[in-house]
Amino acid sequence: MLARLALLFVVVPAVELALLYWLAGYIGVxxxxxxxxATGMAGAALAKYxxxxxxxxxxxxxxxGKMPADAAIDGVLILIAGAFLLTxxxxxxxxxxxxxxxxxxxxxxxxAAGYLRGRVSMSVASFVPPQSRPDVVVVEPNRIDADSADDDKTRPET
Structure with a gap:
């Protein structure tokens, strides 16, 4: 994680500065x-559209009534694109x-879906109920008896 943050906050800006310095020598400051x-304004307009x-x-x-997952992912990627273009x-x-x-x-x-599918499927196993997992044998599931839970003897008298 630390290496990724170093890449994001140190290496990428250093490479960007080197490229900007190099380009300024060719086209002028x-x-x-x-x-x-211009790229910032055009990018902001495109991202907005x-x-x-x-x-x-x-x-x-x-x-x-459809799940808007595809549109939501597009929205996140467009938001990231706008942030990149304003930088x-x-x-x-x-x-x-x-x-x-x-x-x-x-x-x-x-x-991204292929990458996440591999990472998410491993962690979802802990959230699957024991009855539907093939490696867990349930002898008797927990039962709640609503009638006995609301017994008159457990209520305080008023």
Whole structure:
């Protein structure tokens, strides 16, 4: 976990700064600043447009009684894309625009689902009731007798 945080907060910004410095030598500082501002504005507008479309799809799925999981995942990925695009840098812009392309977003969802399926299936076993688990033999399940639990003898007299 610590290595991932180091990658996120140290390595990625260092690479971003190196790329920005390198690019400024080719196109100039002011052109680069204009490029950063333009990609931020374009990315925010695209994320807003796609986010609104995803919100409408989520509401339509919910109104139709369908589980809006696909639209919800799209919404999360579009939110991440917007955060990437508002962050100055070349790598984050490429990652953000990649998440806004529907075909690439489908591929990312498929990869993420495969990754999560392996991780979640292992931890779900602890939440399965003992009666439905093949490795647990239930001799007699716990029973609650509603009539005896509400016995008059256990009530305090008033």
């Amino acid at each position: 002011w052109t680069e600043i204009a490029l950063i501002v 796609q986010g609104a479309a995803t919100w409408r799809r989520l509401r339509a799925d919910a109104a139709a 100055p840098g070349l790598l984050t812009d490429v990652a953000g625009f990649s998440l806004l392309i529907p075909g690439l977003r489908r591929q990312i969802k498929r990869l």
